[in-house]
Amino acid sequence: MNEQQTRQLRVALAQVDTRVGDLDGNAGLVRDWTARAARYGAHLVVFPEMTLTGYPAEDLVLRESFARASEQRLVDLAADLAADGLGETAVVVGYLAHTQGSGPAPVDTAPTDVDDRPGDANPRRGAPRNAAALLFGGQVVARYNKRPLPNYGVFDEARYFVPGTDLPVVRLHGVDVALTICEDLWVEGGPCGVAGQAGVDLVVSPNASPYERAKDDLRLPLVRRRAAEARAPIVYCNQVGGQDELVFDGDSLVVAAGGELLARAPQFVQHLLTVDLAVDPAAVPERRDGRIGPMTVTRHLLSDSPVPAYDARPGSIAEPLSDCEEVWRALVLGLKDFIDKNGMPSVVLGMSGGIDSALVAALAVDALGADRVYGVGLPSKYSSEHSLSDAEDSAKRLGMHYSVVPIAPIVDAFHDAVELTGVAAENLQARVRGTLLMGLSNQHGHLLLATSNKSEVAVGYSTLYGDAAGGFAPIKDVPKTLVWALSRWRNEYARSRGETEPIPQNSIDKPPSAELAPGQQDSDSLPSYEELDAVVADYVDRDLGLAELLERGHDPEVVARVLRLVDAAEFKRRQSAPGTKISLKAFGRDRRLPITNRWRESLPSVREGAAAS
């Protein structure tokens, strides 16, 4: 064998949709997709972060029995793969590692950082780690424990994991492969930098990177920076699928050491992406191991001989989606996975003829098929003629189930029992609808979808236990202006395919109204949605204070009003259903404000008024 011969490696990225807590099911996914990859001739298959447990497993991580089961499942999986005849395919799989108790111990047993992790008070037993292992020949060959632990936004990894200290490098068919995980990519001078100093031919990075609008635009430059630091190609395999508030978009990619994009998977679908890599040993820097920076590099020799030369194929690069299509697919997948992974047969929702319920119905039909979607028109005495006809039109266009239950007699029965006026009477109607829909949910096993959008959730323009009722809120993170844009896009998409437009034009065009009082319109109590959404984006998503908001040119009166409304609605949001995150900052785990909170920034004039009263 010529030592200077170019070494080839076919790598497959298995962009799969795992389930949190489903160790057996997820191990089954690894076996199925490894078999597929092997049929394509892959030598190495990379799965997403925490493949076996799903991500994020949240406080399940703290349950010792779960962590031990994950450890055991990893060892069993290595044996299962060999029994499947896949022992010669190297597989990188994510799992939850646990160093204490009677279960098998991972390689890296460095002690907890005592300084930052008080033992007395910390209920975490043992030392859970966010880990990845390379399986080969029926064995667990090498293990990596994630080092930088994200603890911002939706991430709480410092709550769960002990950071790793070792960087394993496995020589596979003469190619030196370094194992890293996810967040490592976001850190300058982190594990990728250590790999660059150690000298490797390839970095693999299992990921669980949740979708946000336009995040795909960030990923490629980021991976390029790390590839330059690692002086090696990077294989970035992200998971796909919904998990409660999060949806993962896949978008797995491979970048050459020089920054060239070699392959990229489509978003929002399971996908096997293969790429042929070639390493010229002459071009590779000297190998080092042992202590490098804050980490210890360990090398594992699996096989020195290159694979027989073969004809490399160019990698496929998926076309990027438009902004609206990307969001649409995120919402559809987030909804579908919430319903299916929780074993719900069907969904029900109230149809008002307005744009929010029309959009949610269209999303539900795209996600689940028309036969699993039940719409109910719930007219009151304040409902306009077009409310009912638009709702019916919407259901017909979508081919979903539809029925009508007038609420007036029930509302009257409440009014006979207690005196309710003004806002209390408005909320009553919404709660009668919520109670009817929850009744149908309980009776027929449907999950109730709430139709609140982000603009409403922000300012509390919804009724707790009324229109906010439901097990999932598909457009909770979609501002009203985007609700309209998505509706127009979806209709245009249908037109371009010669299909029926799913959303009634009238629902898009008419002025929004809650129809809880005669002639009521949203604009009676709220600023225009253009203004509202702009302020919410800056105040909620970007956390700007009053002075910064004014500097950005927002109208002072609108700002004062919106801030007051957003701050006062925290108690409602705390009890709201989860919904798919698509923005920089979604309501939910992403934004954790106290209910009891006296901090109010107000305009000088408003402040003086308050002091005088």
Next chain:
Amino acid sequence: MNEQQTRQLRVALAQVDTRVGDLDGNAGLVRDWTARAARYGAHLVVFPEMTLTGYPAEDLVLRESFARASEQRLVDLAADLAADGLGETAVVVGYLAHTQGSGPAPVDTAPTDVDDRPGDANPRRGAPRNAAALLFGGQVVARYNKRPLPNYGVFDEARYFVPGTDLPVVRLHGVDVALTICEDLWVEGGPCGVAGQAGVDLVVSPNASPYERAKDDLRLPLVRRRAAEARAPIVYCNQVGGQDELVFDGDSLVVAAGGELLARAPQFVQHLLTVDLAVDPAAVPERRDGRIGPMTVTRHLLSDSPVPAYDARPGSIAEPLSDCEEVWRALVLGLKDFIDKNGMPSVVLGMSGGIDSALVAALAVDALGADRVYGVGLPSKYSSEHSLSDAEDSAKRLGMHYSVVPIAPIVDAFHDAVELTGVAAENLQARVRGTLLMGLSNQHGHLLLATSNKSEVAVGYSTLYGDAAGGFAPIKDVPKTLVWALSRWRNEYARSRGETEPIPQNSIDKPPSAELAPGQQDSDSLPSYEELDAVVADYVDRDLGLAELLERGHDPEVVARVLRLVDAAEFKRRQSAPGTKISLKAFGRDRRLPITNRWRESLPSVREGAAAS
């Protein structure tokens, strides 16, 4: 002056009830309590952790405008105290520090630990710190940034703060005072150990340590260990009061270097605790500064001359409360502060004649006074005779408002509109009650109290938007067996004071029933509450897995049933109202489990059954 003269210092611990976000109000508290302490002759006054911002301020910390305002308020407070004629009293006050932007920069500007805190992805701007400052003579003399950041249970401090690296020691009247904060006490070899190596005469520790049952039993031994490590007395000042899910119990204390308890404040009340300390300079170790372990010790000289000798008084030591009284006071204070700090004039609750609503009513009357509490009896056709009479008896004993609204006509109106049977019909009744109560809440400005207890919340034995509806759930973390114990204790307490027993004996004695179907009793669908509560304590509070639960002797069938119910109820809990944490692990921020979660531990027989189906 004799250098070897014993130096005295009178220290006051201001155990105050701050408000989150109320910078001006909290600064006002500091001024008032410092004036009080000065009248008692205190030389040094110590306030709780993050005094100015309140604790926990959660994501408010990320708002730059808030952090800057906190910095500015600190500087202004130092000047205000001097203007109040209190410039010669040293004051240790907690605040939120912020090193970037145009605001004043704290002394310690050590860079962020880049390795653990990815800059690209982390939305945290600047470098917020959980800080304490010593104010004297109108100036901010020294600042300490908390180093060990708790990030488990209810704590998310790694999300918010950058850890400190400097330990300031201020010489005040010849006494060397080291500043630390809260979690420092829980860490072996942390800042207290550094103080011990540096040589100090006193360690002050502002705290925000939330109440848990019997936590006071942990604190004293803990503070003793740190005093031994610091080789100096420790002044531990904890805050008091409710903040959303948390209640802080105070229990401030002072321990001598040798471990002797010198003074201890009562729990659950604002309190000024004073203690006279005497330092024999001959007994003090050599002084060091500069780098010690992971920290840098800086010394600040305020005054070398001792205060004129005075007659020391012994410190007062509060008697510990009984378990039931401690819990009762925690629940009363948690409820009172939630209502008052959110500016709610009154509360309303449904009274069923059962023990849960009777207990919540008694708590509400103790917290707010009878005139702010409104009970409503909501009988259905399944309500027994005693339901209504016991509810009325309860309200009479408490002297609260009470009215009756029969729900049958409204329930009938729903049944006329849609067909609901079985559980759907049961839930309907609960939701009609919830809707009526929310209507009264909206109409009259009452906050609705939910009456669910921890046993019900654990197994989902409640109706979403029905009996679970409400803005606050006072006994959410109280298991049913403790509900009974607390009720008996409260009646006995009343008897011992010659007062009317507030809780009807019949409500305590009768078998629990939801009364949503004819003759229904809780025992039809749940194990005994003794068994249920024991399994919940081990599964929820202690996070034990199946094997451990069986090892602890729980009945296998009960365990299987309870685990299934607890796991399936996650979606309900996610939308439940906040309630005061009293246990090791409360539902809420303390326990973060995914809704979508396939992890189920089942008995071998059950597992086989599932596999066969």
